[in-house]
Amino acid sequence: MTKTKVLLVGESWVSAATHYKGFDQFSSVTFHLGAEPLVTALRDSPFELTYMTSHDAAEKFPFTSEGLAEYGAVILSDVGANTLLLPPAVWMQGKPMPNRLKLIRDWTQQGGGLMMIGGYLSFQGIDGRARWRRTPVEDALPVTCLPYDDRIEVPEGFVPEIVGADDHPVLRGLGRDWPLLLGANEVEARTDPAVELLARLPASEGGHPLLVIGRYGKGRTMAWMSDIGPHWVPDAFTKWEGFSKLWINSLSWLTASS
Amino acid sequence: MPSRKILLAGESWVTYKVEAKGFSSYATSTYGEGQAEIVAALKTAGHEVTFIPNHLAVNDFPWNVEALAPYDVVMLSDISADTLQIHPDCFDRCLRTPDRLRVIRDWVKLGGGLVMVGGYLSFSGLEGKGHYQATPLADALPVEMLGYDDRIETPEGVTPVVGGTHAILNGVQGDWPHFLGYNRLKAKADAQVLMSVENDPFLIVGNFGRGRAAAFASDCSAHWGSPEFLAWEHYGRFWGQLVDWLGVSSTAEKSADQQT
Numbered sequence: 001m002t003k004t005k006v007l008l009v010g011e012s013w014v015s016a017a018t019h020y021k022g023f024d025q026f027s028s029v030t031f032h033l034g035a036e037p038l039v040t041a042l043r044d045s046p047f048e049l050t051y052m053t054s055h056d057a058a059e060k061f062p063f064t065s066e067g068l069a070e071y072g073a074v075i076l077s078d079v080g081a082n083t084l085l086l087p088p089a090v091w092m093q094g095k096p097m098p099n100r101l102k103l104i105r106d107w108t109q110q111g112g113g114l115m116m117i118g119g120y121l122s123f124q125g126i127d128g129r130a131r132w133r134r135t136p137v138e139d140a141l142p143v144t145c146l147p148y149d150d151r152i153e154v155p156e157g158f159v160p161e162i163v164g165a166d167d168h169p170v171l172r173g174l175g176r177d178w179p180l181l182l183g184a185n186e187v188e189a190r191t192d193p194a195v196e197l198l199a200r201l202p203a204s205e206g207g208h209p210l211l212v213i214g215r216y217g218k219g220r221t222m223a224w225m226s227d228i229g230p231h232w233v234p235d236a237f238t239k240w241e242g243f244s245k246l247w248i249n250s251l252s253w254l255t256a257s258s
Numbered sequence: 259m260p261s262r263k264i265l266l267a268g269e270s271w272v273t274y275k276v277e278a279k280g281f282s283s284y285a286t287s288t289y290g291e292g293q294a295e296i297v298a299a300l301k302t303a304g305h306e307v308t309f310i311p312n313h314l315a316v317n318d319f320p321w322n323v324e325a326l327a328p329y330d331v332v333m334l335s336d337i338s339a340d341t342l343q344i345h346p347d348c349f350d351r352c353l354r355t356p357d358r359l360r361v362i363r364d365w366v367k368l369g370g371g372l373v374m375v376g377g378y379l380s381f382s383g384l385e386g387k388g389h390y391q392a393t394p395l396a397d398a399l400p401v402e403m404l405g406y407d408d409r410i411e412t413p414e415g416v417t418p419v420v421g422g423t424h425a426i427l428n429g430v431q432g433d434w435p436h437f438l439g440y441n442r443l444k445a446k447a448d449a450q451v452l453m454s455v456e457n458d459p460f461l462i463v464g465n466f467g468r469g470r471a472a473a474f475a476s477d478c479s480a481h482w483g484s485p486e487f488l489a490w491e492h493y494g495r496f497w498g499q500l501v502d503w504l505g506v507s508s509t510a511e512k513s514a515d516q517q518t
Contacts, residue, residue: 015277020313021268021338022313023341024338024341055278055280080282082280082281083282086281120277129284
């Protein structure tokens with residue numbers, strides 16, 4: 001059986017730390033990958049994941065619809081709109097380049113599966129820097145972004161409230177007792193009749209959408225407002241038996257039309 | 259075991275981190291301390307510990323020998339010479355200020371106990387930023403320092419070995435846990451090397467005037483101090499006995515000790 005190809009964009013960062021010890025300081029630089037729990041979850045699944053890191057995405061994310069044709073789904077996770085809007089050719093040389101946010105939107109409309117996963121550089125993100133609000137990608141998503149920093153930090157954890165039916169293809173086999181999550185991006189679900197709210201934050205945390213699915217043209221779209229792994233998604237969640245099921249269910253539903 | 263009064267300075271840092279994700283970036287700041295294990299171990303061994311983190315040491319580390327008098331042992335761990343030598347009064351306002359490394363040296367000479375514990379800002383340190391080699395405190399320490407970046411990074415772990423018997427190592431039996439790095443030092447001619455690692459001295463002790471001094475080439479905390487070392491059954495006994503030996507300041511106790 002040939003596997004369905006999924007393009008995951010983001011989930012990586014370079015950290016430059018300056019350590020101040022009294023009078024002195026020194027620096028260290030480290031590189032991090034955030035999608036390892038998802039990579040593990042999809043290892044023996046019907047999906048073949050292409051993991052495109054944030055720094056690669058600027059130039060390697062396809063500039064044409066042909067470049068996306070091989071994928072059944074595109075997942076944007078913890079990568080800001082600027083990374084795709086401002087490749088070096090635009091930013092450094094002032095050359096016009098294709099707008100890849102429109103490319104993603106149009107590809108979805110023609111039958112692609114688009115998912116955004118939450119994080120500090122997803123939806124509107126920390127300090128509002130992810131900046132997906134009022135972009136062509138937001139047009140395709142089943143949720144809309146707030147105009148400002150949209151993080152909901154819940155250090156004590158919250159239990160997701162499952163709203164969708166037990167036999168919904170995305171929720172099948174997951175039960176209603178999900179482990180704790182420590183945060184999510186606040187978004188608003190679109191009122192479109194094709195949009196379904198499957199899970200939300202508890203009322204004590206505002207009752208905001210946590211997992212939403214929708215349709216865009218011939219394509220399917222999904223938004224998961226928490227993260228893939230720490231810190232918003234603790235180890236107990238990634239080790240939960242439902243974790244890989246959640247992602248496989250989601251990707252199965254997302255790619256059903258392609 | 260008699261109780262020693264210990265002044266521990268260093269073992270803290272502020273980290274300012276920029277996380278770059280593709281085009282975007284954001285910054286976070288954190289404050290960290292490496293004192294938990296050593297302070298707990300010394301207290302369990304019956305000693306009293308006063309801890310001054312790096313950012314407070316600038317102002318709060320004692321300025322004269324009298325202010326050090328309440329202590330038996332000064333423990334410097336991951337605090338650079340600059341932190342104690344260059345106060346804002348001197349650096350920003352060009353005023354003359356006491357050299358606290360000279361103060362520590364003079365206090366040891368009068369009978370105080372001193373130990374420097376290794377780290378990125380101990381001895382010569384990372385990029386030479388520890389910078390103790392050209393200070394008065396170098397007189398009191400039982401080692402010579404390289405002057406330049408003296409780190410030996412051993413990510414695969416190195417295990418120090420004991421070279422003889424000494425009160426500091428009484429009952430500290432069996433193989434030592436591994437360390438993930440250390441400062442390369444050279445023992446002074448009149449110093450005693452109690453432990454070594456590869457071909458370098460690891461634990462060195464000596465006398466200075468009426469006082470005692472020691473150099474421990476690796477760290478008492480992460481990351482050079484491995485989790486195995488920090489959880490080692492003899493961790494507390496070792497540090498407790500080290501400060502016990504260093505803090506022998508009364509003449510009576512010292513002469514009794516020297517007869518054993």
